[in-house]
Amino acid sequence: MRTRAKATILLTAASASLGLVNAASADEGRPDRNDANPYVAGDMHNHNTCTDGSVSVGYSIDRSVGQGAAAAGGENFDLDWFTLGNHGGSGNRDCRFSDSSAKIPGETTTLWATTLGQTIDGITITKLEGTQPASPTNMWRWQNIQQVEYPILVGRAQQYRKVLVEGLEWIVPGHEHTDVAVITGQHPQRGDGGNADNMAQFEFRFDRADNDAIGPVDANNMPVWTGKDNVNNSGTAGHQKAVSGVQWLQANFPLQSYAIPTHTERAGPFNPAGSNGYNIEHFRDFNNAGPTVAFGIESPGHFAQGSINGGSGSYTPNAVGGGTYGLQGIYTAKVGGLWDGLLGEGRNSFIFVSSDWHNRGAGGARDSFTTSDFIPGEYTRLYVPGQEHFRAQSIVDGMRSGNSYSVNGDIIGPDLVFRAKGRGEDWKGMGETLVVRPGERITVQMQMTIPARNNSPYKFNNPLLLQDGIQQPLNEPSVDHVDLIMGQVTGVIQPGAPGYAVPNAAGVAGAAVVYNPSTVIAQQVLTKDMKAWVQKDGSISLTFQTSFVAGKTPAYLRARGTNIPVATPNVTDSAGSPLVDKNNSLVDCADPACPAHLDTVNGVKKVTYDVLAYSNLWFYANPIFMRPDGSPKLLVEKNAELAARLANGHDHDGYFGWNK
Numbered sequence: 001m002r003t004r005a006k007a008t009i010l011l012t013a014a015s016a017s018l019g020l021v022n023a024a025s026a027d028e029g030r031p032d033r034n035d036a037n038p039y040v041a042g043d044m045h046n047h048n049t050c051t052d053g054s055v056s057v058g059y060s061i062d063r064s065v066g067q068g069a070a071a072a073g074g075e076n077f078d079l080d081w082f083t084l085g086n087h088g089g090s091g092n093r094d095c096r097f098s099d100s101s102a103k104i105p106g107e108t109t110t111l112w113a114t115t116l117g118q119t120i121d122g123i124t125i126t127k128l129e130g131t132q133p134a135s136p137t138n139m140w141r142w143q144n145i146q147q148v149e150y151p152i153l154v155g156r157a158q159q160y161r162k163v164l165v166e167g168l169e170w171i172v173p174g175h176e177h178t179d180v181a182v183i184t185g186q187h188p189q190r191g192d193g194g195n196a197d198n199m200a201q202f203e204f205r206f207d208r209a210d211n212d213a214i215g216p217v218d219a220n221n222m223p224v225w226t227g228k229d230n231v232n233n234s235g236t237a238g239h240q241k242a243v244s245g246v247q248w249l250q251a252n253f254p255l256q257s258y259a260i261p262t263h264t265e266r267a268g269p270f271n272p273a274g275s276n277g278y279n280i281e282h283f284r285d286f287n288n289a290g291p292t293v294a295f296g297i298e299s300p301g302h303f304a305q306g307s308i309n310g311g312s313g314s315y316t317p318n319a320v321g322g323g324t325y326g327l328q329g330i331y332t333a334k335v336g337g338l339w340d341g342l343l344g345e346g347r348n349s350f351i352f353v354s355s356d357w358h359n360r361g362a363g364g365a366r367d368s369f370t371t372s373d374f375i376p377g378e379y380t381r382l383y384v385p386g387q388e389h390f391r392a393q394s395i396v397d398g399m400r401s402g403n404s405y406s407v408n409g410d411i412i413g414p415d416l417v418f419r420a421k422g423r424g425e426d427w428k429g430m431g432e433t434l435v436v437r438p439g440e441r442i443t444v445q446m447q448m449t450i451p452a453r454n455n456s457p458y459k460f461n462n463p464l465l466l467q468d469g470i471q472q473p474l475n476e477p478s479v480d481h482v483d484l485i486m487g488q489v490t491g492v493i494q495p496g497a498p499g500y501a502v503p504n505a506a507g508v509a510g511a512a513v514v515y516n517p518s519t520v521i522a523q524q525v526l527t528k529d530m531k532a533w534v535q536k537d538g539s540i541s542l543t544f545q546t547s548f549v550a551g552k553t554p555a556y557l558r559a560r561g562t563n564i565p566v567a568t569p570n571v572t573d574s575a576g577s578p579l580v581d582k583n584n585s586l587v588d589c590a591d592p593a594c595p596a597h598l599d600t601v602n603g604v605k606k607v608t609y610d611v612l613a614y615s616n617l618w619f620y621a622n623p624i625f626m627r628p629d630g631s632p633k634l635l636v637e638k639n640a641e642l643a644a645r646l647a648n649g650h651d652h653d654g655y656f657g658w659n660k
Helices: 057-065 141-160 196-205 236-253 282-291 338-344 392-401 508-512 583-584 610-613 635-645
Strands: 011-017 039-043 081-084 162-173 177-182 257-262 296-298 350-352 378-384 406-408 417-421 432-436 441-450 482-489 520-526 531-534 540-550 553-562 618-628
Touching: 057 081, 057 141, 141 162, 141 196, 162 392, 177 196, 177 236, 196 236, 236 257, 236 282, 257 282, 257 392, 282 338, 338 482, 350 618, 392 635, 417 618, 441 553, 508 553, 520 540, 583 610
Parallel strands: 039 081, 081 162, 257 296, 296 350, 432 618
Antiparallel strands: 011 540, 039 378, 162 177, 177 257, 378 406, 406 618, 417 441, 441 540, 482 520, 482 553, 531 540, 553 618
16 A cells, blocks of 8 residues: 555544455455445436437437347447437437438438428427527427437337436536436336426526527417527626526426536636636536536546547647546546535535547447447446436436446446445445544445456557556456545635635646645555455456544545556656546557557557547546534535435435336
8 A cells, every 4th residue: 555645634544454365256354335225327428410429319329228239230338327418509410310420221311301291210290390590400409309309218218128318418608518417207117208398498498509589389379488598698697697507407406407517628717708618616606506406527528539639538738737637637637626626615516427429430330449439338337326216316316415436448347335434333435424523533445346348349458558567458457556535625615705716727737726735645555455356257356444533624535546557657647646648649559459540650559549548547436525523514414415305205206217
């Protein structure tokens, strides 16, 4: 175990109980764990031809939640749940069909203008509703959500017996994008199917790309949804409209919706006169406006876009941070960065991963390689707690609770344990708060499983690790170490107070901003110092336990793990934190099996695109909070109690999904 210098916060490292077990089947020495709440994997953000994706609605669902080989070629990825997440605005393609660029036999680009009145997949669209300029050539997304995507989703839910949700990638007034879902009314597993009217209404009211002035009409040809603001869509006024959108969700669907900003660094810092990214005050504004709705940050997606010019996550050098770091944005990858700033207030601010699936770049949808995106479930998995009657509400509840974790490249599987306890036996997990006495010893425990293999089509050794003499096939990654990251909680900063609004900068300069200087890598636990068991299927179970002594100040503890050792050239720094991913492309891919689509320099293949993604793997676990007994409750506790009061013991959305 490697221990880093620590600030004076709630916890100070006292001891660690670590060891290695080589027995292949012995159970002794494993920590007790609660197996009543296993995790299930899903994807919350992806695209199809309804907006700017390459494949049809049905094909996207089929590949994501189906099992085995796909009918038209390729493999399916067997996700447990799936949320459609197209952009707002409008589109001209009939998304019951894939685009020609997907290279699927029998599928070609098809426009709404050519299919009106035809019954396809049991759906008949007789007209394109709303006002110009979308009609008569484009369909507004609110109509698409109601009349196309959701009916297809209902059919697939019945077919696969999986939990499917209609969501939205909100094109946010004053900003770039945020993922939203409103599940009220949606129950595709039930016989009558329900509807996605509430999701459609949010898109109509608040998406800056939707300038339809009418929306759906009643029997008297009068608008059903009134009071839309079609003016304030950019800059500071746009941000206020966005806050109003979050307030609308909080007022109407406080437990049945979420709003999670995505690829938040990509468009650069907030522009008071434009529609760019987010500064820390905007996350604070959203959380203040929607304490049970706006509770996190989403990862970049587009994980196979890294080239010799940068581009992982579709980030250009003008993004805040100048690119991705371990395929995360700088806001979440930097120790002491923006995420730590929000956690340092004790906010319920959690992070989530998604595919942001659009297309495979130079490849077709059935090809094993990609120079752009991965299909949902292929590379990224967002794990939320499962239960016997898993349903759409379970997804929202699991995300809101903070009891979730994000994984790239299947570096770990669905059974993570990350928890802490004091003298008693009351374990607290991700998103929860442990109340302890100063001087009390706190035990921290982690258990995880490394799958025998992932979905990488490449079996050659990881070229980033070969620099350190490590031979590890890309389809059989391992965990090198886990970072336990601690930060002090100093309390909520109020709007207008010093430090509430923090100017940011485009490019790598944005990476210099430290929002929580107390945050440190408190312990770095090497895999060789963990207990390990090899399972019958070839997977490896790892566990470690450490302990700390409680101080007098509230704090949080979060975790991340990676296959990359500390100080790996062009990949990690001397503390083990990721460098900007563009540096990965300085490394040669010299194995004869390195694919032809990689970028080259002077004829030499470089670690780029999907090889980069499968080489540089990380997982992120959401935080456990801790505070001294008798101290005021943290905001994360207050907002969890608010959610509990709102639930008041009632079934949130009135239906059950399929048994898990």
